Amino acid sequence: xxxxxxxxxxxxxxxxxxxxxxxxxxxxxxxxxxxxxxxxxxxxxxxxxxxxxxxxxxxxxxxxxxxxxxxxxxxxxxxxxxxxxxxxxxxxxxxxxxxxxxxxxxxxxxxxxxxxxxxxxxxxxxxxxxxxxxxxx
Amino acid sequence: xxxxxxxxxxxxxxxxxxxxxxxxxxxxxxxxxxxxxxxxxxxxxxxxxxxxxxxxxxxxxxxxxxxxxxxxxxxxxxxxxxxxxxxxxxxxxxxxxxxxxxxxxxxxxxxxxxxxxxxxxxxxxxxxxxxxxxxxxxxxxxxxxxxxxxxxxxxxxxxxxxxxxxxxxxxxxxxxxxxxxxxxxxxxxxxxxxxxxxxxxxxxxxxxxxxxxxxxxxxxxxxxxxxxxxxxxxxxxxxxxxxxxxxxxxxxxxxxxxxxxxxxxxxxxxxxxxxxxxxxxxxxxxxxxxxxxxxxxxxxxxxxxxxxxxxxxxxxxxxxxxxxxxxxxxxxxxxxxxxxxxxxxxxxxxxxxxxxxxxxxxxxxxxxxxxxxxxxxxxxxxxxxxxxxxxxxxxxxxxxxxxxxxxxxxxxxxxxxxxxxxxxxxxxxxxxxxxxxxxxxxxxxxxxxxxxxxxxxxxxxxxxxxxxxxxxxxxxxxxxxxxxxxxxxxxxxxxxxxxxxxxxxxxxxxxxxxxxxxxxxxxxxxxxxxxxxxxxxxxxxxxxxxxxxxxxxxxxxxxxxxxxxxxxxxxxxxxxxxxxxxxxxxxxxxxxxxxxxxxxxxxxxxxxxxxxxxxxxxxxxxxxxxxxxxxxxxxxxxxxxx
Numbered sequence: 001x002x003x004x005x006x007x008x009x010x011x012x013x014x015x016x017x018x019x020x021x022x023x024x025x026x027x028x029x030x031x032x033x034x035x036x037x038x039x040x041x042x043x044x045x046x047x048x049x050x051x052x053x054x055x056x057x058x059x060x061x062x063x064x065x066x067x068x069x070x071x072x073x074x075x076x077x078x079x080x081x082x083x084x085x086x087x088x089x090x091x092x093x094x095x096x097x098x099x100x101x102x103x104x105x106x107x108x109x110x111x112x113x114x115x116x117x118x119x120x121x122x123x124x125x126x127x128x129x130x131x132x133x134x135x136x137x
Numbered sequence: 138x139x140x141x142x143x144x145x146x147x148x149x150x151x152x153x154x155x156x157x158x159x160x161x162x163x164x165x166x167x168x169x170x171x172x173x174x175x176x177x178x179x180x181x182x183x184x185x186x187x188x189x190x191x192x193x194x195x196x197x198x199x200x201x202x203x204x205x206x207x208x209x210x211x212x213x214x215x216x217x218x219x220x221x222x223x224x225x226x227x228x229x230x231x232x233x234x235x236x237x238x239x240x241x242x243x244x245x246x247x248x249x250x251x252x253x254x255x256x257x258x259x260x261x262x263x264x265x266x267x268x269x270x271x272x273x274x275x276x277x278x279x280x281x282x283x284x285x286x287x288x289x290x291x292x293x294x295x296x297x298x299x300x301x302x303x304x305x306x307x308x309x310x311x312x313x314x315x316x317x318x319x320x321x322x323x324x325x326x327x328x329x330x331x332x333x334x335x336x337x338x339x340x341x342x343x344x345x346x347x348x349x350x351x352x353x354x355x356x357x358x359x360x361x362x363x364x365x366x367x368x369x370x371x372x373x374x375x376x377x378x379x380x381x382x383x384x385x386x387x388x389x390x391x392x393x394x395x396x397x398x399x400x401x402x403x404x405x406x407x408x409x410x411x412x413x414x415x416x417x418x419x420x421x422x423x424x425x426x427x428x429x430x431x432x433x434x435x436x437x438x439x440x441x442x443x444x445x446x447x448x449x450x451x452x453x454x455x456x457x458x459x460x461x462x463x464x465x466x467x468x469x470x471x472x473x474x475x476x477x478x479x480x481x482x483x484x485x486x487x488x489x490x491x492x493x494x495x496x497x498x499x500x501x502x503x504x505x506x507x508x509x510x511x512x513x514x515x516x517x518x519x520x521x522x523x524x525x526x527x528x529x530x531x532x533x534x535x536x537x538x539x540x541x542x543x544x545x546x547x548x549x550x551x552x553x554x555x556x557x558x559x560x561x562x563x564x565x566x567x568x569x570x571x572x573x574x575x576x577x578x579x580x581x582x583x584x585x586x587x588x589x590x591x592x593x594x595x596x597x598x599x600x601x602x603x604x605x606x607x608x609x610x611x612x613x614x615x616x617x618x619x620x621x622x623x624x625x626x627x628x629x630x631x632x633x634x635x636x637x638x639x640x641x642x643x644x645x646x647x648x649x650x651x652x653x654x655x656x657x658x659x660x661x662x663x664x665x666x667x668x669x670x671x672x673x674x675x676x677x678x679x680x681x682x683x684x685x686x687x688x689x690x691x692x693x694x695x696x697x698x699x700x701x702x703x704x705x706x707x708x709x710x711x712x713x714x715x716x717x718x719x720x721x722x723x724x725x726x727x728x729x730x731x732x733x734x735x736x737x738x739x740x741x742x743x744x745x746x747x748x749x750x751x752x753x754x755x756x757x758x759x760x761x762x763x764x765x766x767x768x769x770x771x772x773x774x775x776x777x778x779x
Contacts, residue, residue, distance in 0.1 A: 093324055107297065109301050109303070110294065110299065112172070114161070
């Protein structure tokens with residue numbers, strides 16, 4: 001019986017995929033591409049993504065000073081209290097106006113898009129998995 | 138054993154989920170589909186909805202709105218005797234906006250004299266449009282306060298979702314060319330979208346008695362939008378020059394027949410932070426300059442000596458229109474229900490600037506020059522329980538007409554029930570309302586020396602239900618509708634006026650649609666519909682059974698994106714059946730440059746139109762049959778993203 005419930009749970013979780021879950025999966029993939037740890041401390045500073053926090057098991061949501069990576073749409077995301085240099089923008093405007101952004105997740109030409117900044121990756125000494133190569137610019 | 142199988146399944150699914158999660162490209166494709174802009178704009182409870190998403194339009198490389206019209210159930214694309222898009226065209230009958238209404242964002246495109254915006258937009262470029270929502274079956278007043286059988290809402294691209302600059306160029310058969318470009322950005326506190334296009338549309342050339350019948354059109358379009366959290370400012374300017382195809386020549390021999398037009402629009406849209414209050418004000422100014430000449434008469438001028446008429450061979454009508462449309466809505470939310478209250482005013486003014494026949498000024502025989510419609514409506518949405526909701530809407534429209542024409546107050550009601558669970562939805566609606574005669578029909582009747590009497594509004598009621606089954610990859614729907622129309626307004630060529638028909642029109646319609654997602658990017662769609670129409674005319678020809686449908690396949694082959702579709706229509710009075718096969722191949726040459734090849738009506742067997750003209754002096758009938766409204770066209774184009 002327990003197995004049947006597990007089966008139903010898995011099926012429904014597959015069928016119940018929604019926008020928030022997809023956004024979280026994308027941020028999770030980005031975080032794991034940039035930070036090579038099983039569990040990653042993440043700070044999210046974007047009110048549009050606040051409601052994503054319940055959707056990941058491998059990302060732990062913390063304040064900026066404890067984060068391995070910061071996802072931000074605001075200038076405050078670059079607070080000096082942040083120890084990490086891995087700052088990933090969730091706003092195209094911020095990405096294009098700040099050279100310290102490692103990359104960005106935003107909508108472009110009617111589609112969601114991610115970009116990694118080559119210069120910043122080199123500066124931080126990060127090698128991305130091969131399947132992310134086409135997103136480096 | 139069962140336990141092992143279930144565990145095996147579970148592990149396989151978990152593994153699949155993990156693999157999917159690792160494929161960033163798949164995740165981005167899924168998000169593009171599930172968070173399409175239409176998800177935020179569509180109103181599922183407003184009626185029966187068909188959506189052409191951004192992904193669909195991009196993959197189809199849609200060149201104009203007419204391509205989408207032919208995929209709408211119960212509609213057969215057609216063009217009128219001036220070569221303009223008019224699905225319900227019948228010889229001598231004027232365009233009636235109550236059949237199809239067109240909106241761009243929250244603005245209706247409407248010309249009091251020329252009908253719905255489809256005549257302007259039908260064959261123009263639409264690279265500034267993000268997605269299209271089609272509401273069929275007399276949708277909610279929230280969608281369109283003036284009722285219509287089909288409402289097409291075009292939503293523009295937005296700065297927030299574009300963040301790029303694009304230039305595109307393409308060429309097609311007969312010498313057609315398109316150029317367009319836009320720039321759009323999401324800034325810190327606002328976003329903007331600025332777009333421009335130029336289309337030189339060359340259509341297949343037709344001849345009658347050695348005279349060229351041209352449907353060529355040249356248009357330029359500029360659109361700009363500035364959006365903040367609560368406001369949206371819009372501006373649009375369209376300038377065009379079109380050949381009038383048959384014009385009004387009695388034997389279809391136009392010699393120099395063109396229409397120049399200018400369309401200017403400015404609008405402001407407000408949405409409160411909690412989205413409970415919405416308001417918009419839209420102003421449109423349009424100029425139309427129609428010129429027609431022929432070696433055959435275009436019409437008759439009344440004169441004071443026997444035979445009391447004289448034919449004229451040239452005709453020029455230049456007029457301008459002002460439309461001011463304001464609307465405010467307030468939504469009140471309660472624990473189990475919501476109440477939407479709306480007020481709207483549409484002021485339509487039309488002024489004749491020049492009217493000459495044989496270069497001689499024609500005195501105006503009517504003082505009718507404006508229509509003002511004041512409307513109020515409410516929509517009460519009550520949740521009976523988690524699965525059932527009831528909707529009750531009502532509207533009142535007060536028509537004020539200029540020139541001493543009688544106004545009218547008309548009422549409408551709409552009742553709805555929606556049942557919804559995880560995989561099944563049932564929507565049912567009842568509509569009762571009236572369609573007021575268009576200002577054009579009122580003007581024609583008012584211009585006659587003999588008053589033909591008041592035109593009654595068309596009276597309609599419709600009852601419909603749609604079942605929708607949604608599984609993960611498969612969506613199936615079945616729609617039944619019965620629509621009854623009384624007092625049908627038609628043009629009587631003998632009297633030269635608009636009249637009410639005494640016949641009752643009954644339409645029984647069924648539509649079945651399937652959409653199956655083959656994977657994240659690929660899908661196949663199938664639609665078949667049939668409409669039994671009782672026109673209440675003579676016993677011999679009172680029934681018509683029309684049917685149609687389409688099959689469309691969106692498929693990625695390596696890096697090439699393909700779209701294949703075949704559309705079918707049959708059963709139209711004296712018109713042969715039509716099969717329209719389209720194919721589009723898109724290839725991303727590099728990250729910035731993409732190429733496409735598109736074929737329209739490749740079998741040259743799409744729907745055709747028949748035209749006729751009657752010489753009222755000799756009763757001689759001139760016909761032009763089997764005119765393809767979709768030219769066989771091949772497009773080759775590129776798009777560069779900066």
